[in-house]
Amino acid sequence: MPIKMYDLAGAEVDRRFSPFCWRTKMALAHKQLEVETIPWRYADKAALAFANWDRVPVIVDNGKPVVDSWAIALHLEETYPARPPLFSSAPSASRFYNSWADTVLNPAIARIVVLDIFNHLAPQDREYFRRTREERLGARLEEVVKDRESRLPVFRQLLEPMRQTLIAQPFLGGDAPLYSDYIVFGSLMWARSISPMRLLDPADPVEAWRQRLLNRFNGMPRKAPGYW
């Protein structure tokens, strides 16, 4: 029985853009586990009541619900130890990447692409999204992205620690990708899924790394609807 996964979708059912769901999808592919995704919209909170949760990703593995991308990664590592490891050591040694993506990268990306997300949402999600995000960002979505081109250099500067790492080695995990790579990659898949704005310079070592990851799993991430 494949693992079921609730996966945030836009108006188009195939446009799956959540950075956290991308972390989980890459982790499932890495573990070579079959997955059946269930498109989910913000308006579908009732569909997650069985898991006592209100956000995605949520997976159901052998009848057991597991919520939150980090907890799902730990669950997969523990439940499927014989499959390719997501962590090269205690997962706690990688938690910093999760915090870095959540507190540094994602907020910076949101301020660039938030209106693009809005424009790709299913109609029933738009009012909810606009209200909650405008509250969080303290401004109209249109206002937030008004001078977004000027934010690009700042965003690229935030990637400097990653860039220095990727100049020295092909993946954050070392010679091969690990869950730490998927955490950050998820943030870029989020932007790629819904925004035509290229966040990375073609000559950036971070872009070369992203291209390597787009090719993983027979090009699964590259085949997902997206702009760049």
Place this chain on the structure above:
Amino acid sequence: MPIKMYDLAGAEVDRRFSPFCWRTKMALAHKQLEVETIPWRYADKAALAFANWDRVPVIVDNGKPVVDSWAIALHLEETYPARPPLFSSAPSASRFYNSWADTVLNPAIARIVVLDIFNHLAPQDREYFRRTREERLGARLEEVVKDRESRLPVFRQLLEPMRQTLIAQPFLGGDAPLYSDYIVFGSLMWARSISPMRLLDPADPVEAWRQRLLNRFNGMPRKAPGYW
């Protein structure tokens, strides 16, 4: 024969403030290796000619010179595998911490404490330090630190990924400190050694983590000359 280590010193021979030397000192203590430090000043470049290098830390282990804090950590891990591990997995999986400290934390700390460093330097180092740092920072040292109080909130915000990690677990490495912890701790030891300005709020989880590390190795780091 103890390992010899060239260690940056101020005017007072015991004031050892280099963040990179602190990484190495913590790594040596973690490995329970005896070390004999040799105070070094910027003016002593000739003393490192034997290693074909011009910066510290440089160690001499069994007659073999090893330069650069990251390379020294790899050397210790490889040469002393039976001693407590500095990495819980392939060191490459921790390289990001090194890049983060070097490109995000250290430049931010430098802009707050650079004049304090100058004031603690040996006389023969002052002209060199002022010239190279003013070139790098594009302003007189006095100018750089003029409104440094206003930089504190920005600096503390940079620690957010660490803070989120340390809310979830006691050390970056997990339940116990690893080299990743020492990398970042080195940056704070640098500031503590030469500046009375407390970079951390007493209620910050990062400060609680720093206090735990100050106590390690029988309080070795706490006993080092410093302000907070």
